[in-house]
Amino acid sequence: xxxxxxxxxxxxxxxxxxxxxxxxxxxxxxxxxxxxxxxxxxxxxxxxxxxxxxxxxxxxxxxxxxxxxxxxxxxxxxxxxxxxxxxxxxxxxxxxxxxxxxxxxxxxxxxxxxxxxxxxxxxxxxxxxxxxxxxxxxxxxxxxxxxxxxxxxxxxxxxxxxxxxxxxxxxxxxxxxxxxxxxxxxxxxxxxxxxxxxxxxxxxxxxxxxxxxxxxxxxxxxxxxxxxxxxxxxxxxxxxxxxxxxxxxxxxxxxxxxxxxxxxxxxxxxxxxxxxxxxxxxxxxxxxxxxxxxxxxxxxxxxxxxxxxxxxxxxxxxxxxxxxxxxxxxxxxxxxxxxxxxxxxxxxxxxxxxxxxxxxxxxxxxxxxxxxxxxxxxxxxxxxxxxxx
Amino acid sequence: xxxxxxxxxxxxxxxxxxxxxxxxxxxxxxxxxxxxxxxxxxxxxxxxxxxxxxxxxxxxxxxxxxxxxxxxxxxxxxxxxxxxxxxxxxxxxxxxxxxxxxxxxxxxxxxxxxxxxxxxxxxxxxxxxxxxxxxxxxxxxxxxxxxxxxxxxxxxxxxxxxxxxxxxxxxxxxxxxxxxxxxxxxxxxxxxxxxxxxxxxxxxxxxxxxxxxxxxxxxxxxxxxxxxxxxxxxxxxxxxxxxxxxxxxxxxxxxxxxxxxxxxxxxxxxxxxxxxxxxxxxxxxxxxxxxxxxxxxxxxxxxxxxxxxxxxxxxxxxxxxxxxxxxxxxxxxxxxxxxxxxxxxxxxxxxxxxxxxxxxxxxxx
Numbered sequence: 024x025x026x027x028x029x030x031x032x033x034x035x036x037x038x039x040x041x042x043x044x045x046x047x048x049x050x051x052x053x054x055x056x057x058x059x060x061x062x063x064x065x066x067x068x069x070x071x072x073x074x075x076x077x078x079x080x081x082x083x084x085x086x087x088x089x090x091x092x093x094x095x096x097x098x099x100x101x102x103x104x105x106x107x108x109x110x111x112x113x114x115x116x117x118x119x120x121x122x123x124x125x126x127x128x129x130x131x132x133x134x135x136x137x138x139x140x141x142x143x144x145x146x147x148x149x150x151x152x153x154x155x156x157x158x159x160x161x162x163x164x165x166x167x168x169x170x171x172x173x174x175x176x177x178x179x180x181x182x183x184x185x186x187x188x189x190x191x192x193x194x195x196x197x198x199x200x201x202x203x204x205x206x207x208x209x210x211x212x213x214x215x216x217x218x219x220x221x222x223x224x225x226x227x228x229x230x231x232x233x234x235x236x237x238x239x240x241x242x243x244x245x246x247x248x249x250x251x252x253x254x255x256x257x258x259x260x261x262x263x264x265x266x267x268x269x270x271x272x273x274x275x276x277x278x279x280x281x282x283x284x285x286x287x288x289x290x291x292x293x294x295x296x297x298x299x300x301x302x303x304x305x306x307x308x309x310x311x312x313x314x315x316x317x318x319x320x321x322x323x324x325x326x327x328x329x330x331x332x333x334x335x336x337x338x339x340x341x342x343x344x345x346x347x348x349x350x351x352x353x354x355x356x357x358x359x360x361x362x363x364x365x366x367x368x369x370x371x372x373x374x375x376x377x378x379x380x381x382x383x384x385x386x387x388x389x390x391x392x393x394x395x396x397x398x399x400x401x402x403x404x405x406x407x408x409x410x411x412x
Numbered sequence: 413x414x415x416x417x418x419x420x421x422x423x424x425x426x427x428x429x430x431x432x433x434x435x436x437x438x439x440x441x442x443x444x445x446x447x448x449x450x451x452x453x454x455x456x457x458x459x460x461x462x463x464x465x466x467x468x469x470x471x472x473x474x475x476x477x478x479x480x481x482x483x484x485x486x487x488x489x490x491x492x493x494x495x496x497x498x499x500x501x502x503x504x505x506x507x508x509x510x511x512x513x514x515x516x517x518x519x520x521x522x523x524x525x526x527x528x529x530x531x532x533x534x535x536x537x538x539x540x541x542x543x544x545x546x547x548x549x550x551x552x553x554x555x556x557x558x559x560x561x562x563x564x565x566x567x568x569x570x571x572x573x574x575x576x577x578x579x580x581x582x583x584x585x586x587x588x589x590x591x592x593x594x595x596x597x598x599x600x601x602x603x604x605x606x607x608x609x610x611x612x613x614x615x616x617x618x619x620x621x622x623x624x625x626x627x628x629x630x631x632x633x634x635x636x637x638x639x640x641x642x643x644x645x646x647x648x649x650x651x652x653x654x655x656x657x658x659x660x661x662x663x664x665x666x667x668x669x670x671x672x673x674x675x676x677x678x679x680x681x682x683x684x685x686x687x688x689x690x691x692x693x694x695x696x697x698x699x700x701x702x703x704x705x706x707x708x709x710x711x712x713x714x715x716x717x718x719x720x721x722x723x724x725x726x727x728x729x730x731x732x733x734x735x736x737x738x739x740x741x742x743x744x745x746x747x748x749x750x751x752x753x754x755x756x757x758x759x760x761x762x763x764x765x766x767x768x769x770x771x772x773x774x775x776x777x
Contacts, residue, residue: 165752183526183569219502220530255700319475366632382749
């Protein structure tokens, strides 16, 4: 694609919103925020939207579906954290407090769309439809991944930072070459935006005009390092501009705003308008993982201040205020969440030992003679151990 | 946003003399110290001795590193001496190279073995080659600390044994300590080295303890009272029947195997390689010539590995003294497994003893 063709696309989008290309690419002046900390709908003038950045409120059904996933997500986070404390699980990077981002990420995608999550995005992966126990395989310590990415159209949760964004770009490029209208959501955190791969992924996606949405959950800390030590950019959303793509920032604890902003991004990407970068402002309420001591690097007051912005409470308040959530709905949703939690508990409590021969099974599509030999060696070793008992 | 700051950050460096006086007041009789504490003390002492020593990486500041190896250094020396970088391994290594070019002695942390791979371009193409490319005009005194290997039930990309990549790259020195004393002494030596050192820290040893007088080690090091350890293997346990050659995380397993063999009447010598590059052919071959038999033990995958190199060198140099081929006990040639499968992968005492049994002993020849 030539530069003039790219320019043409941006012109098209900007004229669609009645703004200049520059205004289209720049994030709105303030983060998009539709409901306040208590769940009340903010006046239109205070939602952060401005010409070219107007976002409609999603439909009632979509909002209700989102809330249900939000409650399930919270329950999953709490259940898994408890399982780690009980020694049932090796490690769990909780997304407690970030559930709105997780849910919006999963719900904005269509059936054929792909998601590329990080290790902290288990709730998003479940909300996209992956079996919760399959998601937990990696944290339980059974295997380095637990589900089939092609079945669910979800990349394996990535432990190294940012590397998966380039894979997302590749999946999008393949889809484009085959003439499919697949959209790919590539997820990362604030720290990851400093990695070299972040630059390469954004630039490739922009140059090849690919339908990739880079969804940055800015939860303010990369383990112990605060955002202020990560970047001095006005916002992470501004990073998009240099690559020739649009950026937007949104309240990451406001499910209504998140769903609206991501829905539009998916629509624009699917229409062939190229990649977008969405930055969601949220907060990691718990430590990085159970091995981390967050009190070393952040103050209680800061954590408490974010409690008031809890995404679950805000969404509940909003739906109740709109008359979209009855007592019966709440009971049904709580039961669904409990079902998922008990499914996870049961799964974790049934102690399954992986077969040692699994070590050799999937290193190559065609095993090497050396591996066959090593596999026989281990089998012999284990059988002698068995005999010795 | 709250960043914990301390008065010493505001004031800059604590004077070396003050810190040293405090350190010697604290150190009385030798006490049990952890491997992690020895590394932490080595960094502190090196910073006190030389203002050019600067530490940086991911989470090394206020948090003190995810393994707390840099604990307290920012508070003591200020943010200009020990600081967090943005999250970018290639950036950390590349910047360290530039700082070393311009008179500093950077000591950087890669947090976890497999997270150092994005920096491999900087390590292999630039750090390793700068001295050579500049015909010796530019020595590159820098230390790349990498917590490595398994045995801690870590998730993927947290347990790799990456020593072969570095050992295979000319221009890098590669050290890996296995004892608390060596942790201190080798890190101090790595920092003093005019060459870039990849300093591999076995994660599973961080919490191991030994009774060590760190203050005595400091004085020894700073007075150059002991010979250099670079390229010097240690005899970790003397023996007469066969030599077990190990390094880093495998030394303790080899020691346990030797202990078990002794109970069965077989005397095994254990060699701790310590410095992979440069490599100590002398100590190792002298041992193998004495015992006539050898097994090399390493956690890394065996194919094209450091263990392979050791076997080849011993075979080349000791052929006429050998009563049996030199054998290896290594990890399988598979990606480092998930926690629940780790025990089947790691070289175990039994696997070592089985291998020793295969060394063509007369009773079963």
